Amino acid sequence: MQASNTPRAYGWVARFFHWTIAVLILAAIGLGLYAGSLPTGAQDQMQAVFRAFSIHKTVGVAVLVLALLRILWTLTQRKPRPLHPGRRLESFVAEAVHWALWIGMVIMPLTGWLLHSAAPGGFSRILWPLGQRLPGVPEDAALAERFAHFHETGWWVLAGLILLHVAGAVKHALIDRDGTMSRMAGHPDRAPEPPPARPALLSHLLAALAALAIWGATAVLAVPGADEDAVAPAVTAPVASGWAVEQGTLAIEVVQAGSPISGRFGAWDAAIDYDPEEQAGHVTVNIDIASLELGSVSDSAKGPDFLNAPAHPTATFDADILAEGAGPVARGTLTIAGKSVPAELPFDLVIAGDTATAKGRMQVDRRDFGVGSGYADESTVGFAVGISFDLTAKRQ
The missing domain is CATH 1.20.950 (Fumarate Reductase Cytochrome B subunit)
Structure with missing residues (x-):
């Protein structure tokens, strides 16, 4: 042939x-x-x-x-x-x-x-x-x-x-x-x-x-x-606070099968009360777990083996804002999947007039919240989870 x-x-x-x-x-x-x-x-x-x-x-x-x-x-x-x-x-x-x-x-x-x-x-x-x-x-x-x-x-x-x-x-x-x-x-x-x-x-x-x-x-x-298909901005519902978030992102990073995967929460709100002169205040952040976008594993991440959005639809970070030598830090309690753990979030803050920009990152261990308890090692899902934010707020 x-x-x-x-x-x-x-x-x-x-x-x-x-x-x-x-x-x-x-x-x-x-x-x-x-x-x-x-x-x-x-x-x-x-x-x-x-x-x-x-x-x-x-x-x-x-x-x-x-x-x-x-x-x-x-x-x-x-x-x-x-x-x-x-x-x-x-x-x-x-x-x-x-x-x-x-x-x-x-x-x-x-x-x-x-x-x-x-x-x-x-x-x-x-x-x-x-x-x-x-x-x-x-x-x-x-x-x-x-x-x-x-x-x-x-x-x-x-x-x-x-x-x-x-x-x-x-x-x-x-x-x-x-x-x-x-x-x-x-x-x-x-x-x-x-x-x-x-x-x-x-x-x-x-x-x-x-x-x-x-x-x-x-x-x-x-x-x-x-x-x-447009990406919705972070939900910042009107709250009784000294600063109102105008725009921002709340991101998450996990390691899956040895590769980092980044995602974001599309819906969250923040009540911020901060005095620039005293360099002190308080923040309460409520996060809609169902709004998590984490690529191909979004549904698994929100399922019963991990964040369990149906049973625990909201995560909360409630903290005091304090001034320390390295810069401001929010120190308080992070509640995920119904479990509360002490947490500390250092961040950078720049205030110009009535506008403030802030960004920071903290790392938590998913095991502290009972998330992914069936995954006893890191070959599939890593223990460390990075949480970061970047926002712009206006003085009220």
Whole structure:
């Protein structure tokens, strides 16, 4: 069997790409669905999720590389002539599905890699010795969420295209009985001799445009609109205090499977009473646990094995603001998951007129709050949790 295509059949190189990529795509879809269905409660269950997603990502990268090579090879090859040149609509649909499949073979693993690159801290490593992240892609939870929406929706579109492709092959094999399958699966010499075909450059171009339209519509449907996807500012409800927070972030950092993951609480309020002259005051912060955004593990983090948002919807930091040699510090009690622990939060403070900016960070041990008690070691989830804030407040 020769490497190049002929007017009657595909060569062995095209056949290798076709069947290898087909098997890998089906494996990637199955692995993704399997990994998403796994429970995430106990430590060994989380490790199983990490392993499944790592294999899924590795298979996806393999598909991306092979798909790019296949497209380059296809562009250098003539395609076997159609057996039924008179069936123009059928030929057009088949061509459009082929183009959509080729585009999907690149887009889907690429968006998966973009998701992996943008997700803060990463989630399940790609099993290869090369780099984990694509260059130029920032770690951004909102950006990762956009890629995730497209990736999840796109897999179903790709699955639908595969079903159309298979349905077409079955039609040729069982209804037309025209030997089309032997062009890709049988012996090339036994493939039927096609009739002469007229040039169809315009038809190929229109089919390619139709394929691009399919994936363009997928992007529009999958990615939320700007209003839905906008990051909400921290909730700073009116409170009886000397300072009102105008804007700010409350961030959290954990270590998962050896990699740091950053997130944020989208809803919280702070009652601040502070006298700049006395350099003393009091602060009470209420945090909505359900508003936590922590990448791919958000739901697990808010579940019963960790922060348990349904049972303990609010965390509280109640502290006195004191002046010390190294700078101001908020010293008091941090309550998480129903357990209160003494806590100290050093921070930097700059006051200009009636505007104050402050930022600080503290580290706590999740075991002190009974969070993740089923994870007795740090191989899956680290003990240390970083909590930081950055805000601007106005004097009332």
